[in-house]
Amino acid sequence: MPAQVEPSKKTVLVTGFGPFGVYKVNTSWEAVKELYKQGLGVDWELVIEEIPVEYCTVKSKVPKLWEKHNPHLVVHVGVSGMASELTLEQKAFNYGYEKSDVKGCLPDANCCVHGADECITAGIKMNIVCADINNSDSKVKAVVSHDAGRYLCDFSYFTSLHINKHRTAFIHVPPLDQPYTVQELAEGLKVAITAMLKQIEEKLQ
Template identity: 55%
Template sequence: MPSGNKCIVVTGYGPFRGHKVNASWVAVQELKSLGFDDEQVELYVYEIPVSYDAVKRTIPDLWEKHKPDLMVHVGVSAIVSELTLEQQAHNDGYDRDDVDGQIPHTKMCVDGSCHNIIASDLNMSLVCEDINSIQEMKVKAVVSHDPGRYLCDFIYYLSLHINKGRTAFIHVPPLNAPYNAFELAQGLRAAIKSMLNHLPLH
């Protein structure tokens, strides 16, 4: 891991629709408890409401407050069964109600952005290989290019728009389908360690 203190901000989402307990926030809390072997890693975790307005208010403030070396957003998806590393996010198509019954007025994340898709500078294929090479860990990882045009896609695009060199998004499956919270946290920790090693040099 590169030398010097590394500040990492990890967010998980709160309850929504069929997810009265959101596996993403449970896994992020477990990650906080698990911690990092490296004392030079400063980890901050936040639960974000499944709300477009809350994301738009909160995420720029977290970037400004912490100036993180790495911002990792975590969300749950009922259609994934592995740790799913998202490579890119979309600016438009946000027409599904959030927990407040709201959608963005323009159905866009960042009005006026000239990029409909922004990809992270972090190579998720390399991160995926690193995770899957850890034989003693139960969790396996895959790479995806479609975070789903809901709050997960939305939060990812917003952070990529702020700093695409230091932003990542990870989808986790629901709890015990097949991984428990501790196993998911182990996977998140492995992913973050890999991402720190692959951070672009700028």
């Protein structure tokens, strides 16, 4: 009797950002690394990647990551000093990038993807994800946002939404220990990603 072949696992790609400004250690990358330690369960292949806070790197690297991993879901994670909960971003904008990156550079014409729509809304319903988080046993609470700011977070989000808006998400995390530990942030990310995958899977049925 021939041996049964296990179906290949579907990939979830999660990115965090490198240092910038006052964030010499970027909470987003620390939380993503901790998430990798915790894992997403046996059914999912978790791939993580640190992305420098550079427009040109995001513009070239993010599409290559999609091509390389063919992910079932991409979740970009960034830090926000204004956040006190997991902040689930519902959409991203194509124009208005007037703040220089860590190399002092700006994108051409302050634009993310030339010729693309001014705004893209994610196919994943963040209000449902938010409710799933807030109704879970996680210590971390969540809110929904409709403006990720015009910096690398929004820039990376739009880049991925332009590739596939139904399999892309962005989550802002608060700075470390304000109020959550890195372990708590990772647990919150895990709940959020599980909720997102549930939505994607339900649409495929």
